[in-house]
Structure formats: structure tokens, C-alpha cells
Amino acid sequence: MKGLNTLSAWLGIFMIILVLSAAVAFSITDVMSDRLYGGKRTGFIVMLFAYAVYRAFRLYQNLKQSRNEE
Secondary structure (H helix, E strand, O other): OHHHHHHHHHHHHHHHHHHHHHHHHHHHOOOOOOOOOOHHHHHHHHHHHHHHHHHHHHHHHHHHHHHHHO
């Protein structure tokens, strides 16, 4: 079961990095600016940052719980 938890942790870290890099890319470039602009763009960027924070919090809780079980 330890291998599955390790894989889950690494995938969680990868997902956080991916979501944060997408949020930064949308923030500092004009990618998809023809379809996503104004308030919708800002809301999407905030949603991506919030999701990254949520995933980081869940990953922290999961790692903390697995350390307490050992």
C-alpha cells in the first residue's frame, strides 16, 4: 500500500505544478485571449489558483495522515 501512496503523492505534486503553471501562463500571456477575456479570464485564473491551493492542502493532509499511521 505504501507504493500506491507514494504514487498518489507524486501525481498530486505533478497536478499542483501543472495547474499553477497554467494559471501563471494565463496570467502573464495572451493565450486564448480571443475566447477568454475580461472577468471570465480573471475568474478562471482565480479558480486555477484556488484549485492548486485545495490540492496542496489535500496532499498535505494525506501525507500527514500516512505518517501518523506508520
